[in-house]
Amino acid sequence: MTLSPEFHAHLRHELQGIRDAGLYKAERIIATPQGAHIRTVLPDGSSREVFNLCANNYLGLSSHPDVIAAAHDALRTHGYGLSSVRFICGTQDLHKTLEGRLSRFLGTEDTILYAAAFDANGGLFEPLLGEQDAVISDELNHASIIDGIRLCKAKRYRYRHNDMADLQRCLEEAASEGARYKLVFTDGVFSMDGTIAQLDVMRALCDRHNALLGVDECHASGFMGATGRGTHEHRGVFGKVDIITGTLGKALGGASGGFTSARREVVELLRQRSRPYLFSNTVAPSIVGASIAVLDLLEGSTALRDKLADNTQYFRAAITKAGFDIKPGEHPIVPIMVYEAAQAQQLAARLLELGVYVVGFFFPVVPKGQAHIRVQVGAVHERADLDQALAAFTQAGRELGLVA
Numbered sequence: 001m002t003l004s005p006e007f008h009a010h011l012r013h014e015l016q017g018i019r020d021a022g023l024y025k026a027e028r029i030i031a032t033p034q035g036a037h038i039r040t041v042l043p044d045g046s047s048r049e050v051f052n053l054c055a056n057n058y059l060g061l062s063s064h065p066d067v068i069a070a071a072h073d074a075l076r077t078h079g080y081g082l083s084s085v086r087f088i089c090g091t092q093d094l095h096k097t098l099e100g101r102l103s104r105f106l107g108t109e110d111t112i113l114y115a116a117a118f119d120a121n122g123g124l125f126e127p128l129l130g131e132q133d134a135v136i137s138d139e140l141n142h143a144s145i146i147d148g149i150r151l152c153k154a155k156r157y158r159y160r161h162n163d164m165a166d167l168q169r170c171l172e173e174a175a176s177e178g179a180r181y182k183l184v185f186t187d188g189v190f191s192m193d194g195t196i197a198q199l200d201v202m203r204a205l206c207d208r209h210n211a212l213l214g215v216d217e218c219h220a221s222g223f224m225g226a227t228g229r230g231t232h233e234h235r236g237v238f239g240k241v242d243i244i245t246g247t248l249g250k251a252l253g254g255a256s257g258g259f260t261s262a263r264r265e266v267v268e269l270l271r272q273r274s275r276p277y278l279f280s281n282t283v284a285p286s287i288v289g290a291s292i293a294v295l296d297l298l299e300g301s302t303a304l305r306d307k308l309a310d311n312t313q314y315f316r317a318a319i320t321k322a323g324f325d326i327k328p329g330e331h332p333i334v335p336i337m338v339y340e341a342a343q344a345q346q347l348a349a350r351l352l353e354l355g356v357y358v359v360g361f362f363f364p365v366v367p368k369g370q371a372h373i374r375v376q377v378g379a380v381h382e383r384a385d386l387d388q389a390l391a392a393f394t395q396a397g398r399e400l401g402l403v404a
Ligand SMILES: *Cc1c(COP(=O)(O)O)cnc(C)c1O
Pocket: 115, 116, 117, 118, 119, 121, 142, 144, 187, 191, 216, 218, 219, 246, 247, 248, 249, 256, 257, 258
């Protein structure tokens, strides 16, 4: 045992504090590939088949046969890994192909791959902005954006969540405080409740105030908008956002990897200066090959995003009809409001017994009194399964006195 007794005791104390605050995150073990039906292993070692409504597997590509086949192909043709960062000897033809394909899909000039979207956001702001500049951020932006902004010297401004008047206030304040360049940055879709950023309004505001607009598309790329390009397409500003970051770990395949997509010179400077790119290993060829196959699928047909949109509409209407309160919207993230933290936990636990896997969110992840169950609808979900899940919601909701 190498830890000093004092440090060991300190760690145990910290962990107990997390448990006492009810914030300890236990991980559920899954013994199958990701999909609509998964088998979870329970603490007693037994296992249970459940209908999964909490993956970011929006298009069902995590276990799609074409995607798996493409990963196998790339493994055969390009090996298991590069054992290098990109600029030493880690750039294969496949990586350049994927960057080009992502640029085309997103309507940008160039794209740079990262090991994760967390790294794309973490390495975005510091190379682009200096202390004379301003970065203006939605207060509920993702942790990786917050961390990325912390690493840069630009002056920080924060506007109230999705509040365009408050964004305008920040833009005016930054201008009056002499900002050289201003970058407004937002999640395209906010993951807690599926709120969709008003990119059209934001673009107009940014134009009026001579600001750049950047968006994190992790919960949008692949399915938002008529052809799945993202929030910019959904809001009618395709090709008009200055910087897009995103993940390959959600709708676009579900393995891992991230990217930043923008004007050529933005990407060029990131390749020179972005630390998570310069000092972290190349994305594995199997993931890159599979991601190209994902884009082939999505550019060839809108069937998957259309099915996702249908399922989303169906589930939102049906759960409302069942008497539950949801936050209205269009995104496959459906927040089912329970308000009280204890009831959200009870509802999730009862649903698991009934074979439906969902997760409750409560303070401090969401504000006090706003506890909810976050359902994520996917293209892998069949109507009959959704109907069964809805019946389970109704039964559990009645038992807990949440619906009549
Ligand atoms: C999931 C997520 C990320 C992180 O993506 P990874 O590729 O898993 O690192 C970043 N931003 C947002 C908004 C996300 O939802």
